[in-house]
Amino acid sequence: MNLRNKKILIIASSIFLGIIIGLVLASNFNFTQNGFAENRIEQPAMNTEAALTPNEDIESTSRAFVAIAKKVTPTVVSITSEKVVKVQDPFSNFFHNDDFFKRFFRSPNGDGGRERKQQGLGSGVIVSPEGYILTNYHVVKDADEVKVVIDKKSYDAEIVGTDPASDLAVVKIDRTDLPSIRLGNSDKLEVGEWVLAIGSPFSLNLSHTVTSGIISAKGRSLNLSRELTYQDFIQTDAAINPGNSGGALVNIRGELIGINSAIYAGNGGGNVGIGFAIPINLAKRVMDDLISKGKVVRGYLGVYIETPDEELSQALHLKENHGAVVTKVVEDTPADRAGLKEYDVIIAVNGKDIDDHQSLTNLIASYAPDETVTLTIVRDGKRKNLDVTLEERSGSPEERPGKRSQSDISGKLGIDVTNLTDQIIERFGYENVKGVFVTNVVSGSVAEEKGLQRGDLIVQINKKRVKSVRDFEKIIGELSEGDIVLFQVRRQKNNHFIAMKVPEK
Numbered sequence: 001m002n003l004r005n006k007k008i009l010i011i012a013s014s015i016f017l018g019i020i021i022g023l024v025l026a027s028n029f030n031f032t033q034n035g036f037a038e039n040r041i042e043q044p045a046m047n048t049e050a051a052l053t054p055n056e057d058i059e060s061t062s063r064a065f066v067a068i069a070k071k072v073t074p075t076v077v078s079i080t081s082e083k084v085v086k087v088q089d090p091f092s093n094f095f096h097n098d099d100f101f102k103r104f105f106r107s108p109n110g111d112g113g114r115e116r117k118q119q120g121l122g123s124g125v126i127v128s129p130e131g132y133i134l135t136n137y138h139v140v141k142d143a144d145e146v147k148v149v150i151d152k153k154s155y156d157a158e159i160v161g162t163d164p165a166s167d168l169a170v171v172k173i174d175r176t177d178l179p180s181i182r183l184g185n186s187d188k189l190e191v192g193e194w195v196l197a198i199g200s201p202f203s204l205n206l207s208h209t210v211t212s213g214i215i216s217a218k219g220r221s222l223n224l225s226r227e228l229t230y231q232d233f234i235q236t237d238a239a240i241n242p243g244n245s246g247g248a249l250v251n252i253r254g255e256l257i258g259i260n261s262a263i264y265a266g267n268g269g270g271n272v273g274i275g276f277a278i279p280i281n282l283a284k285r286v287m288d289d290l291i292s293k294g295k296v297v298r299g300y301l302g303v304y305i306e307t308p309d310e311e312l313s314q315a316l317h318l319k320e321n322h323g324a325v326v327t328k329v330v331e332d333t334p335a336d337r338a339g340l341k342e343y344d345v346i347i348a349v350n351g352k353d354i355d356d357h358q359s360l361t362n363l364i365a366s367y368a369p370d371e372t373v374t375l376t377i378v379r380d381g382k383r384k385n386l387d388v389t390l391e392e393r394s395g396s397p398e399e400r401p402g403k404r405s406q407s408d409i410s411g412k413l414g415i416d417v418t419n420l421t422d423q424i425i426e427r428f429g430y431e432n433v434k435g436v437f438v439t440n441v442v443s444g445s446v447a448e449e450k451g452l453q454r455g456d457l458i459v460q461i462n463k464k465r466v467k468s469v470r471d472f473e474k475i476i477g478e479l480s481e482g483d484i485v486l487f488q489v490r491r492q493k494n495n496h497f498i499a500m501k502v503p504e505k
Helices: 003-026 036-040 048-052 056-075 099-104 280-293 310-315 334-338 357-366 422-428 469-477
Strands: 076-088 113-126 132-135 145-150 153-156 158-163 168-172 194-199 209-220 233-236 248-250 256-263 275-279 303-306 324-329 345-349 372-379 382-389 415-419 436-441 457-461 484-491 494-501
Touching: 056 076, 056 194, 056 209, 056 248, 076 132, 113 194, 113 256, 132 280, 158 280, 168 280, 194 256, 233 256, 256 280, 275 280, 280 357, 303 357, 303 494, 310 484, 310 494, 324 334, 324 357, 324 494, 334 382, 345 357, 415 469, 436 469, 457 469
Parallel strands: none
Antiparallel strands: 076 113, 076 145, 113 132, 132 168, 145 153, 158 168, 194 209, 194 248, 209 233, 233 275, 248 256, 256 275, 303 324, 324 345, 345 372, 372 382, 415 436, 436 457, 457 484, 484 494
């Protein structure tokens, strides 16, 4: 090979070798070729179409809510009420008894007052095609006129019956072709379940408003009114506002499980995620009685009761801090005839546990008059069963004295007492009863924190009768530091049990 051909071969070989080296460098020494996305990106690239497609579970839930709303909304109505209230004439007091001015500013009633119409708005749920509608008592309370609005048409409504003790009422309109809601079972509800609330918040223009949430809690009691006695509220964070009262709370199957009744509004007056509904199982019994009898018939036991706190449980030798303590047995009642006594703690009825005074009140009321129930009680630390035949309640529900303070124990007992005098007996109504009168409760003391009040009458200490200051001092003097002392206190016509610990100093 001549020199010229050798040079050509060398140049060609160099070019070829350069190409090979360039390819190697370009592939970053990765001789096994991969796909571009896999090579450059560790995670798969986002698929725009897939990202815009809703998750099937979420879409299914959304469709379920839509289906429930379509099914239930026609069964929820708006209820308007109207009543005439008397308003004081602003000039009647200003001009006092001046006959001249009275001739010019006389009220049409002639009594210094004038009348005006007060209107209210609530909701209701159709429970029967025959026109029966379930709502709250406070929606129709004292109303002179009640109307039901369906599809923007107003119908005159008749109040079939009301039950202030449960805040429920039934009204009826003259229609027989109405869609009605299906009733669920509120006893089977669990905290965390999805629910929908439907009603007319604030205005008729907002009728059939649907909100969603969950069951936040069960068995709530509220201090709403003196009339409201039977309480077992469902708590929910589904938005409930004024005007929603009497509306429907439904489960994911579109079944009515509660009647929306109340809200906790804080200082703002609107929804803050805490609403309350009456369980349908409680409401159904009330509704059935109102429709068939015009009133609610409940079982009656005849006791004053309260819920024991930690110290009271210790004093009564309770192993667990639950049940309802009998503070007074009403004479000649089923409880009296069955042998129930003060200090007994009712822990079960027909085998169903009693958590507190409210659960006992609700449960006894659920039984019919003349029905016999078995009470499981704790007396002097021992269990015992008593059979009681209930009567029909004719007056107030199971009486319960005012709730005692359950503050932490601190300071001294702080009690000053005196013997009864004729003046005290006459003023406070303590006829035919013995005890010592509480003249003072020291501020910040254990007695104050535990609820003892000036004007109370201490009738027993640790189940021992107290007839005089001497008896009081003798029994108190036998106590040691750290002991639990149990007072039975008469306050007006009610009995209270107050337990406190003797200060350790």
